[in-house]
Amino acid sequence: MGPADIESLERATVEGVAPAKVLEIGGWLVPLDDGAIGRAKSAVPLRHDADASALSAIEAAYWTAGLSPAFRVSEGPGLQAVREALTQRGYVGGKPTIVKVGDVDRLAALRDRPGDLMAEPDAAWGAVFLGEGFDPEDGASRVAALTRSPDALYGAAREDGQTVAVGCVTFGHGWAAIHGMRTEARRRGRGLASTVLAALGRAIQDRGIDRVFLQVEEANDARSLYRKAGFQEAWRYRYWTR
Numbered sequence: 001m002g003p004a005d006i007e008s009l010e011r012a013t014v015e016g017v018a019p020a021k022v023l024e025i026g027g028w029l030v031p032l033d034d035g036a037i038g039r040a041k042s043a044v045p046l047r048h049d050a051d052a053s054a055l056s057a058i059e060a061a062y063w064t065a066g067l068s069p070a071f072r073v074s075e076g077p078g079l080q081a082v083r084e085a086l087t088q089r090g091y092v093g094g095k096p097t098i099v100k101v102g103d104v105d106r107l108a109a110l111r112d113r114p115g116d117l118m119a120e121p122d123a124a125w126g127a128v129f130l131g132e133g134f135d136p137e138d139g140a141s142r143v144a145a146l147t148r149s150p151d152a153l154y155g156a157a158r159e160d161g162q163t164v165a166v167g168c169v170t171f172g173h174g175w176a177a178i179h180g181m182r183t184e185a186r187r188r189g190r191g192l193a194s195t196v197l198a199a200l201g202r203a204i205q206d207r208g209i210d211r212v213f214l215q216v217e218e219a220n221d222a223r224s225l226y227r228k229a230g231f232q233e234a235w236r237y238r239y240w241t242r
Contacts, residue, residue: 001101001234007046008173009099009213009234013039016170016177018148023061026054032065036141038095038239039215042070048235049078052085059089071240086240093238096218104176104212106230107201111191114198115157115165121147124163125156133185146180153203157183157195165192169200169212176204178214197229 001009010029014022019031019040027050033040043058055071062069071086073079073093083093108114118125126147129139146152149170157165165183169176178200183192204212214231216223 003047006048009101009175010044010046012170012173012175012177012213013215014044015172016149016152016179018145018150021065025057025061028054028058030058030061032062032067033145034067035145036138037145038070039072040145041067042072042239044072045074045079045082047078048074048076050082052082055082055085055089068241072237073240074235074237076235083240090242091240092242093240095239096236097215097238098218098223098236099213099215099234100226100231101234102212102214102226102232103230104201104204104210107197107212108205109198110194110201110229111198113195114202115155115192115195117199117203118154118156121154121166121168122163125154125166128163128166128182128184129180131184134182142180149179153200155196155199155203157192159187159192165196167193167196167200169203171207171209174209174211176200176207176209176212178212181214193225194229197225201229 014029014031017037017040019033021032023030028043028045030043031040059069073082126143129143130136146168152168152170155167156163164187168180169178
């Protein structure tokens with residue numbers, strides 16, 4: 001991926017998770033938010049060859065907003081100086097996460113019978129985030145953020161009249177971005193997430209967009225599903241916090 005692709009993907013990422021406020025400081029996006037979504041409250045460089053000159057100003061922006069500074073930095077060689085500077089400032093990188101870019105047609109064909117699509121999420125959609133096995137405070141924060149995402153559609157898989165798996169797609173900067181994939185704990189392993197992904201893929205097709213991405217923690221069991229859906233690794237990053 002070239003520099004323009006990276007920048008547009010990062011802009012789409014931050015816009016899709018709807019932080020309360022976003023600044024641009026020295027070639028970095030600086031989302032200011034106190035919710036649960038890491039991408040909505042960590043500064044990210046718009047290029048993978050940025051230097052560390054903006055770090056002090058970014059820290060000051062977070063402190064001024066009453067927030068703890070956090071950074072989301074690719075593990076590529078072009079940002080080695082940034083990672084070293086963060087280490088010197090007392091930050092530690094954690095929660096390794098993979099950015100995956102997918103094939104829209106393959107995503108849309110994942111299931112013959114895709115799930116349902118909604119222009120607005122209903123209460124049952126949000127309730128999946130609050131179910132057994134999920135932190136209710138974290139879940140409520142994610143529902144609030146994804147509900148206010150601009151230009152979004154919401155996917156759901158249902159069984160016996162109940163919503164049991166959900167996801168969201170947002171559109172911006174030439175990309176479709178998949179967020180908020182959740183399946184009820186007792187219903188996992190039955191292809192329900194595939195049903196949601198297929199619905200989101202067909203929505204992307206209908207928009208005429210051919211670029212889709214998602215971000216998944218390295219330890220997430222869903223990585224095999226995303227490979228099956230045609231997603232391939234673009235880069236990895238870590239969240240840097242004190």
